[in-house]
Amino acid sequence: MAATAEQIAEERPLGKQVRDALLARTPRSQALNREGSQVLAVEVVPTFEMRHPIYIESTGGARVTDVDGNSYIDLTMGMGPHLLGHRPDCVVDALRAQIDQNIHVSLHNPLQSKLARLVEDACRCAEQVVFSNSGTEATMYGMRVARGFTGKPKVASFSGSYHGAHDYALIKDNSESPPSDPTGKNYGRGVPDVIKDDTMMVLPYRDERAFDLIREHAHELAVVMIEPVQSSNPRTDIKEFLHGLNDVCRECGVLFMFDEVITGFRMAYGGAQEYFDITPDLATYGKALGGGMAIGALAGQADVMEMLSKGWGHPDGVFSGGTFSGNPMTMAAGIAAVEYMRDHQEILYPHLNEQGERLAREINRFCEEHQIPVQLMNAGSMFHFHFQRGAIERARDISDEHHAAENDFYLHVLGRDVIVPPLHVFFISEAHSAADVDTIIETFKDSLLDVRADRLI
Structure with missing residues (x-):
């Protein structure tokens, strides 16, 4: 029998807390979603297990701002086009x-x-x-x-x-x-x-x-x-x-x-x-x-x-x-x-690849030290999280074992003002500074610990 919302909230209190906080701070996104659902067969991407997506109003560099005025470090980067950041x-x-x-x-x-x-x-x-x-x-x-x-x-x-x-x-x-x-x-x-x-x-x-x-x-x-x-x-x-x-x-x-x-x-x-x-x-x-x-x-x-x-x-x-x-x-x-x-290739690509390798290395080391069944795969500035242990050699090795943990993880990340796209492929850009990457690393670590505290992994 499927769990009720009350049972889920009781079993995942930190997940409920971040959902409630995100809903409370995004009323204009909620209104736009109600309006859009009447005329749009499908929008571009959802926002994980929220009841509505986050609607973006403005962008610049490594950041986006939603219609409610909330600012986020963006790891969507337009699904890849914004190699130089937003609006270079x-x-x-x-x-x-x-x-x-x-x-x-x-x-x-x-x-x-x-x-x-x-x-x-x-x-x-x-x-x-x-x-x-x-x-x-x-x-x-x-x-x-x-x-x-x-x-x-x-x-x-x-x-x-x-x-x-x-x-x-x-x-x-x-x-x-x-x-x-x-x-x-x-x-x-x-x-x-x-x-x-x-x-x-x-x-x-x-x-x-x-x-x-x-x-x-x-x-x-x-x-x-x-x-x-x-x-x-x-x-x-x-x-x-x-x-x-x-x-x-x-x-x-x-x-x-x-x-x-x-x-x-x-x-x-x-x-x-x-x-x-x-x-x-x-x-x-x-x-x-x-x-x-x-x-x-x-x-x-x-x-x-x-x-x-x-x-x-x-x-x-x-x-x-x-x-x-x-x-x-x-x-x-x-x-x-x-x-x-x-x-600028002599500066641009070393920055992208070095920061990308640092991000993946820090998260994978953290997960290994804390015995968290998560791995962050990357090729330079392109990434994909997998919530599972064991080597991933090809697509059939990818598991959906920790689906609930993965969904809650991305909500915790969003609650800390970092956006990862729901397709789970994400990118950094030239506009992401070393300090931005530090923030992303700490956000990922804290979010993983919250998911663990809710006993999802």
């Missing part, structure tokens, strides 16, 4: 200058080639670039270009990966299939079965069986697509596996594509390609590339990307398009952000 001066200045010239024309503008050149200079595989409006569109175009170039129908992705919200990306690992021979399943309703049956296949992550499966399906496999660092399992001990995939794909005549929507310009100025010293055939970008504006990009070797250059309706060409793709405002913001990253 270089981007704000570029947008103000651009808005005085034009906002959108859907005709050629001189900024597209300038940003494309910056991508080409930074990213190893980028001989040509096409812009889109999101990472979802970028991976969709990448799959389409690969099929068009090779003439083969199938795309392979890996268990535990995320590649956007289009139908082809919503084929996930079927947990009931063998771990080394996974099959796909639709991620929710509305995705046609023909996609998982005829056009997509799932490969085992960090498992050399993937090499054999690529060889077995090379005759029908257009491209192997991978997040070089998975958002659900951020780690950097993946270099050997990535190089092995690249070698097998070249051996078999299968294209190899990095999904760098998150890792691009975050792990290093040249992204995961620079970090792992590897050159795939194609790569997708988004998030940090736009400086906070909505953006996507597909980059790759010229002979592959030329499939997009044959013109609309050409029988041997591949279609791409979008009313707002490459729009002047986004291009201006992207140029400003990428030029800043380029010019």
